[in-house]
Amino acid sequence: MKTVESMIEDIIAAHPDLYLEHCAVMAVALMSRKSLKPYEFMVTCEGLNLSSNVEKSLLLRVSWDEFTAAKAHRMWQTEQRKAIAERAAVALGALLFAKLVPEAKMRVTRLGERADFWLPRLQCALEVSGTESHSELSRRHREKIVQVLSNPLQWNAHVIVCCFDAPHGYIEWSYHEQE
């Protein structure tokens, strides 16, 4: 199985069209409560056309610096856990694209209170979600597939759902074409 190692702070330079520092901090807030660094994710991929080194699964090993850890500690006191899991998942999604599909450029728009992510160079919509409950992972993934395929541009879609569990996390990442 391919292993990808990265610092979470790498997402900041990799995605110049997004302000992602707070997402990185929230990811560290969650990961550091589940395990010592590096935190590992078992990533399962479905329908993706990545490099030949990546097949159906990979190991993502994420580390972080002390500055981010200090911010994460402060954030944990103030934020709601559900909001942390959602933002943390955006950080992991951004990290996966930065490392494995670097030509993808993430952007965001708003619809009401909802943030919609897009990959304009790939002409794809992107749905990202996070949870701390492993039992919720697959159900959440199915919901997000339906949701993202109804995107108003009718673009094909990537779905990334992250579970921040102990001692390691899980990520389900899939690609879907419009019928």
Place this chain on the structure above:
Amino acid sequence: MRHPKVKPFEAELERMLGEASWLLSHAQALADYGREEEAVTEITRAANCEEQVAYRLDAAGREQEAVIHRISAASCYEQLGQYARAVTLLRAALSRALLEEHRAEIERQLTRCLAKAHKPLRRASSHVARVQAAAG
């Protein structure tokens, strides 16, 4: 005499798309950190940028994408309490061909903004009525 090089339209549009995205995500981060005043400033900038992006996408013939950015601008104006501006943008978005599900979502947002936009008008007209009654 050499004229300064004009930036190609597409390159400028790409830059603005990137800027709008960055402003939206930065506004979200500021709100997450509880820095509300700074978040409002950033949402205002994002709204203006998204609106400009929508005009340029229309001009580029990318009408469906223009709708997305018009709604994004409207969502910012709604958050800022500028409901009349949000209504104008939402109506413009609804004038385009849309998926049924998406149209329904925008119509719900429009109804919400219209209700909020009318509130101050109703207050103002009842105030005028009271003043006229007192004078009469």
